Amino acid sequence: MIGTWRWVFATDAHVWSAGLFRMLGLDPHRARAGHELFLGLVHPEDREGWASAGDLVLGRVPRLSTVRVVRPDGGLRVLSIAAEARLAPDGRPLGLSAILLDVTEPDGLTRLCREEEGRRQALYRTTLTTTFSLGLDLLHVFPAEVARVHGPTLAEISVDPFVMVVPEEREAFCARGWEAHDRGLPFQGLARERLANGEVWQFRILGVPAWDADGTYLGRTGLKHPVHGALPATGADRRLTRALEQAVQGYHLRAARGLLDWSMAMLAQASGLSVTTVRRLEENAEFQGARSRHSAVEALRRAGIRFIALDDGTIAVARR
Incomplete structure (x- = not known):
């Protein structure tokens, strides 16, 4: 808990x-x-x-x-x-x-953490896909398998994950990533990374800020996967999806309603919220991690709306 x-x-x-x-x-x-x-x-x-x-x-x-x-x-x-x-x-x-x-109950907690870490390590070993997080201490958390696959130590990667990026792209990619962090924006980009066996793979890196329901900033969560590989479904993906939903602002919701030709009342009915709550969401008066934001985004998704994170940190709104 x-x-x-x-x-x-x-x-x-x-x-x-x-x-x-x-x-x-x-x-x-x-x-x-x-x-x-x-x-x-x-x-x-x-x-x-x-x-x-x-x-x-x-x-x-x-x-x-x-x-x-x-x-x-x-x-x-x-x-x-x-x-x-x-x-x-x-x-x-x-x-x-x-x-x-x-x-x-530390024994049970330790066992659950060990099982989750084992799943994440197996996932990276077989698909080169993993989730990661950045804490308030600015240290990145990756599964240990990332260090074994790429070569640098896990301690080096936790301080500077950009060490995995090929030298000619490292500085620019690092600057983009920290700029998005400092501005509190989602980040998405492509980077070539060298593996310990000498191979160079291209990865898509996605990172977004995460908040709890009371508006407390928790850090960032992210996803890394090779661009040519299929994206496997894992339980951790839900945490990333929720963090992405928290980046949806009031003007995104208004644009989505416009694409559907919905009124505030129609969105309220579809999401199980009050019209007042929908209005507060569209005025950015609710916490970023508010449960009502997730309810509204889910209702819009069910109606065919897509929220797409772009490489410049913005979110595009489209209708299927």
Whole structure:
């Protein structure tokens, strides 16, 4: 189970995801999210390991920590917390963003992670296709098989995946990729990469920003596959599809409605949303990761609309 926590220091506004409320055993309609509430649930022996509110507001945020929490029903959960301070351009702490993972049953979690990693490694070994991610620490996560196939170490690839690109294309491709990252745009491009056996293959690389339902930025997720190969279907592809859907903006939805000759009310009916929610989506007033965005995009897809990521980071809207 995963939860997120966003804290704006200036207003003392705390936003907890539904997953975090469930993790802590709290009713989101009755409990008010906040540091004191969380600290009160932390096991007394672990409270010294978690920062005080004063330290957090000053930007002294522990990046990684593990604490036990005692839920109101008496149940004990072990949470792994990855936190990061959000800073103003002049270095002033503005807020905190955290991702919390329930690791109460580490053996089961380890087994599931090992099985998933095995599937990803076999997929790359046989098809040269894989998903990858870029965390808030700007480190890329690839399966170990990528290093064995290409030659550089996994540590080198995690810091600079462009090391796999042939030298004559590396600098320009790297610049395009980081520009899309810095602007928060989807990225798509073709690059030739050298394998450890000396062969050179052309790959299509796709990367998109990812958000949770509460608007917290989670990093980026991506897909890499050879241009001449068939794209296999994997469970991870759904995560990438959702990240792509989050890049759809209000003007994309309006263009899609125009192609279908739909009103807002018709889109609302097809997607199970209210007209007010559709209007908020088209005005970009909803979080990028809002579930309503996925519902609207899915309804438009069922009606024949395609959202196509282009190489320059824009999204084209077409009708089949």
